[in-house]
Amino acid sequence: QVQMRASGPGLVRPSQTLSLSCTASGDAVGRRDAAWAWLRQSPGGGLEWIASVYYRGKTSYNPSLQSRATIRVDSSKNQFSLDLNSVTAADTAVYFCARQTTRVLSALTYLYYFDSWGQGTRVTVSS
Amino acid sequence: DIVLTQSPESLAVSLGERVTIHCRSSQNVLNTSNNKNYLTWYQQRPGQPPKLLFSWSSTRESGVPDRISASGSGADFTLTISSLQAEDVAVYFCFQFYGSPHTFGQGTKLEIK
Numbered sequence: 001q002v003q004m005r006a007s008g009p010g011l012v013r014p015s016q017t018l019s020l021s022c023t024a025s026g027d028a029v030g031r032r033d034a035a036w037a038w039l040r041q042s043p044g045g046g047l048e049w050i051a052s053v054y055y056r057g058k059t060s061y062n063p064s065l066q067s068r069a070t071i072r073v074d075s076s077k078n079q080f081s082l083d084l085n086s087v088t089a090a091d092t093a094v095y096f097c098a099r100q101t102t103r104v105l106s107a108l109t110y111l112y113y114f115d116s117w118g119q120g121t122r123v124t125v126s127s
Numbered sequence: 128d129i130v131l132t133q134s135p136e137s138l139a140v141s142l143g144e145r146v147t148i149h150c151r152s153s154q155n156v157l158n159t160s161n162n163k164n165y166l167t168w169y170q171q172r173p174g175q176p177p178k179l180l181f182s183w184s185s186t187r188e189s190g191v192p193d194r195i196s197a198s199g200s201g202a203d204f205t206l207t208i209s210s211l212q213a214e215d216v217a218v219y220f221c222f223q224f225y226g227s228p229h230t231f232g233q234g235t236k237l238e239i240k
Binding site: 045046048049060062063064096098101112113114115116117118120 | 165167175176177218222224227229230
């Protein structure tokens with residue numbers, strides 16, 4: 001059974017870059033038939049998908065955050081990470097990492113739902 | 128973006144009573160090529176990450192009790208708890224992966240009366 005542990009700085013200053021890391025165990029982040037994602041939950045409780053990374057480092061982003069987000073995978077460490085730049089108070093949230101199911105069809109990868117989530121790490125943006 | 132609207136936003140129900148939560152999509156999430164609804168349900172207990180309850184609108188995940196069921200197709204979906212138990216206290220979210228970006232409903236908070 002996969003387990004994921006998200007880690008982050010806790011507090012980030014406005015306009016700085018937030019860097020998060022997720023370490024997976026019990027599954028390989030480089031496998032062909034899964035994706036690895038970052039999501040966040042605002043203080044009001046709403047959930048938002050941020051980005052996904054899958055086979056050979058291919059990526060997919062939520063258009064609302066695409067200009068500020070970068071997701072990467074490091075198969076040698078079985079980790080994936082997220083950088084979010086130019087943060088504001090609106091980026092204050094609990095950030096979750098998750099495994100995402102996929103389907104590969106005619107060399108295309110379709111991203112589906114999140115079947116396993118890590119515990120999440122709380123990030124506050126404040127000066 | 129596809130908007131998922133859940134109702135009610137919160138509810139308090141007595142133990143043993145029936146619970147019904149609705150999720151309405153702004154667009155159809157049924158893929159007619161494979162006859163699958165691209166919608167899932169999650170349960171988030173206090174202090175925990177979301178947990179997958181149902182995939183493909185009504186496929187129960189391992190370990191989910193039989194008293195919790197899900198149904199619906201197209202743009203209207205329902206999560207039902209036939210007899211509320213204390214461990215069902217949580218926020219329930221629907222999620223669609225038919226359109227991009229994938230989106231969540233705003234959540235329904237379930238409490239014990």
